[in-house]
Amino acid sequence: MTTSGKAKLAGVVGWPVAHSLSPRLHGHWLSAHAIDGAYVPLPVKPEDFALAVTALPRMGFAGVNVTVPHKETAFALATELDDAAKATGAVNLLLFHPDGRVEGRNTDAGGLAASLSEELGKGVLSGKTATILGAGGAARAAVLALSTLGVRSIRIVNRDRARAEVLAQQTGLSVFDWSDAAKALDGAHFLLNATSAGMTGHPPLDLKLDSLPITAAVCDVVYNPLDTDLLVAARASGHRTIDGLGMLMHQAVPAFAAFYGETPKVTPALRAELRKALRHG
Numbered sequence: 165m166t167t168s169g170k171a172k173l174a175g176v177v178g179w180p181v182a183h184s185l186s187p188r189l190h191g192h193w194l195s196a197h198a199i200d201g202a203y204v205p206l207p208v209k210p211e212d213f214a215l216a217v218t219a220l221p222r223m224g225f226a227g228v229n230v231t232v233p234h235k236e237t238a239f240a241l242a243t244e245l246d247d248a249a250k251a252t253g254a255v256n257l258l259l260f261h262p263d264g265r266v267e268g269r270n271t272d273a274g275g276l277a278a279s280l281s282e283e284l285g286k287g288v289l290s291g292k293t294a295t296i297l298g299a300g301g302a303a304r305a306a307v308l309a310l311s312t313l314g315v316r317s318i319r320i321v322n323r324d325r326a327r328a329e330v331l332a333q334q335t336g337l338s339v340f341d342w343s344d345a346a347k348a349l350d351g352a353h354f355l356l357n358a359t360s361a362g363m364t365g366h367p368p369l370d371l372k373l374d375s376l377p378i379t380a381a382v383c384d385v386v387y388n389p390l391d392t393d394l395l396v397a398a399r400a401s402g403h404r405t406i407d408g409l410g411m412l413m414h415q416a417v418p419a420f421a422a423f424y425g426e427t428p429k430v431t432p433a434l435r436a437e438l439r440k441a442l443r444h445g
Contacts, residue, residue, distance in 0.1 A: 172201035173224050174423035177216060178231035181205045183364070183388060185412060186229055188441045193420050193428040201424050213237050221260035226423045227267075229416070230256050232360075235301045242268025251308050254301035257419050269422075272305035275415025276385070277312050282414075282430075283406045284381060290314030292353035297321050297345075297371070299328040302385050303358040307335055310354075319348045349376040355398075357384040362392040369394050378402050387412050390442050409438055 176186040182205065190203035206228065208216045213234050220228060230238040238255035239245070248270040249255050255268035280289065294315045296306050299322040310318060321340045322328035328339045340348040349355060355376060361369035363386045371394065376382075382398035387408030395405045413430045421427040 167202050168200050170200060172199065172226055172424050173204075174201070174226050174228060174419075175204040175206045175220075176229040176231060177206045177208050177213070177234055179207060179209050179233060181207045181231065184231060185387070185438055185441060186231075186416065189413065189416050189434070189438060190420055190423075192434050192437055193426075194424070197424070197426045197428065199424050199426065203423070208234070210234065210237070214241060217241050217258065217266065221266075225260060227257065227259040227419070229419055230258060238268055242266050244268065246270065248273050248305075248308060252301060252304040254304060256415065257422070259422055269418070270305060271415040271418050272302065272411070273308040273312070274418070275413075276306060276309040276411045278414035278417075279410030280309070280313060280383065280406065283410060284404075287314070289354055291316045293317040293319070293351060294354040294356065295319045295321060295348045295352040296356050296358050297361075297369070298358035299324065299331045300358070304331060306356050306358045306385070307331070307337065310356075311335075315354070319352065321345050321348045345371060346375040349373065349380075352376060353380050355380055355382045357386065357392070357394055360386065362386050362389075362394055364388050373397060373401055373403070376401075376403070381406060384408055385411055388442060390439065409435060413438070 176184050184205055187203050187205050194201050235254040235256055238258055239253055242255055243266045246269045249268050252270050254270055256272050257269040259267040292315055294310050296303050299320055318337045320328045320337050323342045325341055332339045360366045381404040383406040384392045384394050385408045386392050390407050398405050
């Protein structure tokens with residue numbers, strides 16, 4: 165649909181941001197709901213992020229999604245934070261209010277929890293043991309998501325042990341060096357990659373799944389490529405796999421509702437459109 169001079173404005177801020185599927189995702193919903201609105205990619209360098217946050221509301225933006233590498237800076241700049249943002253130390257949604265407030269939210273944790281519930285069924289992970297690869301913002305969101313799903317024990321595997329120890333101190337998790345990844349996988353019911361390894365343009369994920377029980381499910385938050393090496397290897401070994409597209413779609417639902425006043429649905433048609441976008445670039 166076309167937009168007018170009264171179109172509601174929102175977007176996604178990142179550096180780089182050209183690879184983001186968010187404009188395609190929100191564009192699908194704008195069309196489905198016949199909303200006079202626009203959602204645009206905004207490439208902003210790290211040193212310019214604070215200035216952009218000041219300028220965007222003056223340009224009429226209702227808010228923006230925030231992606232790499234700005235999530236922790238967005239957390240620091242927000243004048244108020246929701247509980248998920250406070251728990252993860254990262255913000256992926258900024259909302260600009262008329263009175264000057266800049267509200268920071270984290271919808272990644274809720275998006276991941278919704279995706280896992282949809283794919284695995286509610287209660288499946290309750291009381292179970294999960295292993296998370298990584299200790300950054302995505303890993304913190306994963307810890308919160310898994311905790312809300314009732315996971316009993318969470319193991320963190322990270323190359324930088326000091327960073328993982330900080331996360332463990334905050335949440336009471338167990339930490340494993342990358343060289344001990346096999347031990348962290350042994351007996352786990354669920355494995356999640358919360359690193360950028362395996363993403364297009366990033367180094368591959370070097371991990372053997374030999375010690376992971378065949379009954380364990382494997383999830384990768386990376387969605388470009390959709391079939392990461394981890395998921396391909398897991399599928400070949402007989403594991404159930406979950407790609408990163410579900411988390412992407414579900415985390416966007418509350419953002420769209422806040423930007424445009426309509427709560428959209430995650431549908432097979434949306435997934436098909438995003439898969440097509442990934443195939444054709």
